[in-house]
Amino acid sequence: MTTFPDKLLNQNLKNIIAAVIVYLFSAAVFAQTQNTNWNGKKCAVVLTYDDALNIHLDKVIPMLNSYQFKGTFYLIGSSPVVSQRIEAWRTAAKQGHELGNHTLNHPCDGNLPGREFVTAEADLSKYRVARAVNETRITNTLLKAIDGKNERTFAYPCGDLTINDTLYYNFLKNDFVAARGVAAGYLNKKEVDLSNVNSFVQNGSTAEQMIAQVEEAEKKGSFIVFLFHGVGGEHSLNIDLEEHRKLLEYLKKRKKDIWVATMVDVAKCIKVN
Numbered sequence: 063m064t065t066f067p068d069k070l071l072n073q074n075l076k077n078i079i080a081a082v083i084v085y086l087f088s089a090a091v092f093a094q095t096q097n098t099n100w101n102g103k104k105c106a107v108v109l110t111y112d113d114a115l116n117i118h119l120d121k122v123i124p125m126l127n128s129y130q131f132k133g134t135f136y137l138i139g140s141s142p143v144v145s146q147r148i149e150a151w152r153t154a155a156k157q158g159h160e161l162g163n164h165t166l167n168h169p170c171d172g173n174l175p176g177r178e179f180v181t182a183e184a185d186l187s188k189y190r191v192a193r194a195v196n197e198t199r200i201t202n203t204l205l206k207a208i209d210g211k212n213e214r215t216f217a218y219p220c221g222d223l224t225i226n227d228t229l230y231y232n233f234l235k236n237d238f239v240a241a242r243g244v245a246a247g248y249l250n251k252k253e254v255d256l257s258n259v260n261s262f263v264q265n266g267s268t269a270e271q272m273i274a275q276v277e278e279a280e281k282k283g284s285f286i287v288f289l290f291h292g293v294g295g296e297h298s299l300n301i302d303l304e305e306h307r308k309l310l311e312y313l314k315k316r317k318k319d320i321w322v323a324t325m326v327d328v329a330k331c332i333k334v335n
Contacts, residue, residue: 269308
């Protein structure tokens, strides 16, 4: 005969077991969501290329296309590689690559150490905020004339954020989905500052080093933005074309877990989560 205390004990045991099952199920669902919150994948990778170089059109874009990846190319509006190769950039945009805004004249703060390359005409420290804003919007107009798109991202020339302590992008937030900076870091979605998205500058990097950075981002459930200039030459900041290809080969093999997308698409993903 089962006594009342025994019945109570059995009921309590059943309640505990049920609570444990619910907890384990919820934890599993949460973990799965956390591990696949980058467009259904564990990690996101953004490939960005600065300064509108011929090598981007001649070598990088064909290589990306061969792996079916889309990159983000930050164009300087006044660059002859833009004005003389508009149709090539238009074709790249039609293929799904993002044409990002890297300003009209690529102004950098000439007062900072190591900035001997900055000319008087492109010295951000001598700009007024209104000039920086106007030149950036002019570049947006140019880019829209090339690709017909209204949504794109911005990249700070030299990673310089301010003009006389004023964050000039604050006047441009409504013009862009996000802005890419140059400070490295692995962040979760809630920590990302879309007015200064982290990126990893590559110079002389090997595929092994870049792959290690991807794996670290994946381990942290984060994303990584690669910042390239020269890829096989044409810039003092440069990586070898074959090392770049090896990185793409790795990303292709990991496509089940890694989402390779443009800066604008990853920024939009961050915004809605």
